[in-house]
Amino acid sequence: MNVLLVAGARPNFMKIAPIYRASLACGSVRCSIVHTGQHYDQEMSGTFFEELEIPQPRYSLTCGSGSHAAQTAAVMVAFEDVCLKERPDLVLVVGDVNSTLACSIVAKKCGIEVAHVEAGLRSFDLAMPEEINRMVTDAISDHFFVTEESGTVNLLREGKPAERIHAVGHVMVDNLLHQVACLSRQDQTLLKGFHLKKEASPYLFLTLHRPSNVDCRETFSGIARALNELARNRTIFFPVHPRTAKTMKENGIRLADKVVLLPPLGYREALFLWKDAEAVLTDSGGLQEETTALGVPCVTIRENTERPITVEIGSNVLAGTSPEGILAGLRESLAKKERARVPELWDGHASERIWKVLAGGEGDAIKP
Ligand code: UD1
Numbered sequence: 001m002n003v004l005l006v007a008g009a010r011p012n013f014m015k016i017a018p019i020y021r022a023s024l025a026c027g028s029v030r031c032s033i034v035h036t037g038q039h040y041d042q043e044m045s046g047t048f049f050e051e052l053e054i055p056q057p058r059y060s061l062t063c064g065s066g067s068h069a070a071q072t073a074a075v076m077v078a079f080e081d082v083c084l085k086e087r088p089d090l091v092l093v094v095g096d097v098n099s100t101l102a103c104s105i106v107a108k109k110c111g112i113e114v115a116h117v118e119a120g121l122r123s124f125d126l127a128m129p130e131e132i133n134r135m136v137t138d139a140i141s142d143h144f145f146v147t148e149e150s151g152t153v154n155l156l157r158e159g160k161p162a163e164r165i166h167a168v169g170h171v172m173v174d175n176l177l178h179q180v181a182c183l184s185r186q187d188q189t190l191l192k193g194f195h196l197k198k199e200a201s202p203y204l205f206l207t208l209h210r211p212s213n214v215d216c217r218e219t220f221s222g223i224a225r226a227l228n229e230l231a232r233n234r235t236i237f238f239p240v241h242p243r244t245a246k247t248m249k250e251n252g253i254r255l256a257d258k259v260v261l262l263p264p265l266g267y268r269e270a271l272f273l274w275k276d277a278e279a280v281l282t283d284s285g286g287l288q289e290e291t292t293a294l295g296v297p298c299v300t301i302r303e304n305t306e307r308p309i310t311v312e313i314g315s316n317v318l319a320g321t322s323p324e325g326i327l328a329g330l331r332e333s334l335a336k337k338e339r340a341r342v343p344e345l346w347d348g349h350a351s352e353r354i355w356k357v358l359a360g361g362e363g364d365a366i367k368p
Pocket of ligand 1: 038129
């Protein structure tokens with residue numbers, strides 16, 4: 001079976017890495033990585049291939065940044081050439097970025113089957129570009145690999161056939177557990193390049209990049225007020241996404257000295273910091289899940305989440321974006337820590353289950 005495995009943006013690389021590695025154990029599968037180039041800076045893309053132990057992509061497209069339409073269109077045009085040349089049996093897409101949407105549309109129109117990993121997640125917020133990407137990708141995919149029960153419920157509600165929906169766990173957790181095991185060998189040297197030492201006293205780890213949070217001056221200022229309050233008595237490590245760096249400057253956002261601004265970090269550097277944080281504050285989708293998997297309290301600076309399991313059984317708290325909400329969210333998340341659990345099947349073996357389904361094993365289709 002000839003499979004094209006698509007990655008485009010930062011959160012995709014950690015998901016395709018374990019899928020690629022597990023494909024090597026399937027004799028019948030030839031899996032080729034396609035990098036669309038949606039993210040292109042060394043620190044947003046390049047570093048990941050080495051540290052995630054995946055080979056350089058067979059196809060590196062150079063689609064780059066742009067408006068949603070321009071970026072999606074550029075990926076579609078370039079990926080169509082790849083599909084016509086390779087004529088794969090299957091295109092495997094992950095997550096919910098513009099590249100996920102673009103490549104699934106192209107594959108289907110070329111008559112190629114599409115498998116969506118992390119299918120069925122819904123925030124029910126169509127103001128989020130990712131929600132549109134998730135819905136359209138799922139509307140045309142042939143195989144659905146879900147990470148949590150809400151994914152199955154949403155897909156069944158949308159009329160997807162139960163035998164095409166597979167609860168396999170989470171490939172991002174496969175990667176996370178693999179990387180945690182690799183860390184101890186390296187951790188002393190990891191942060192040297194940043195002239196940074198991990199603190200013994202409690203600290204927070206922050207990521208922020210959603211357009212709804214950082215493109216709007218009023219919202220960003222409110223979040224900054226909460227951060228400056230929290231930074232009165234602890235350090236906050238903050239790797240700054242390029243979009244955020246730009247809007248911080250444009251909007252004149254000022255953060256306290258104890259908010260330590262860092263460039264975007266590699267996967268292991270970030271993990272090394274957040275795994276021992278008192279709590280993580282984030283508007284990312286993936287970090288809500290990764291913190292749940294390692295039992296680190298998480299405060300989600302958003303009004304909704306497409307990953308409700310992290311709130312139901314983990315210590316993730318949906319705090320909204322107001323300063324009061326964020327401060328209360330941190331208190332609540334710390335209080336929930338002891339009761340938090342890890343979701344079913346988030347055990348490091350999701351990628352193997354995916355190949356078992358795709359490469360002809362019996363699989364575990366959902367019973368309606
Ligand atoms: C994209 C995804 C989002 C994901 C995020 C992770 C979509 C719709 N959004 O958002 O779901 O959580 O990636 O990072 O696909 N830029 C650089 N260097 C790069 C890439 C981008 O400087 O290597 C800057 C450019 O100014 C660009 C901006 O970041 O215009 C935004 O990049 P883009 O890929 O459009 O969206 P993200 O905000 O990164």
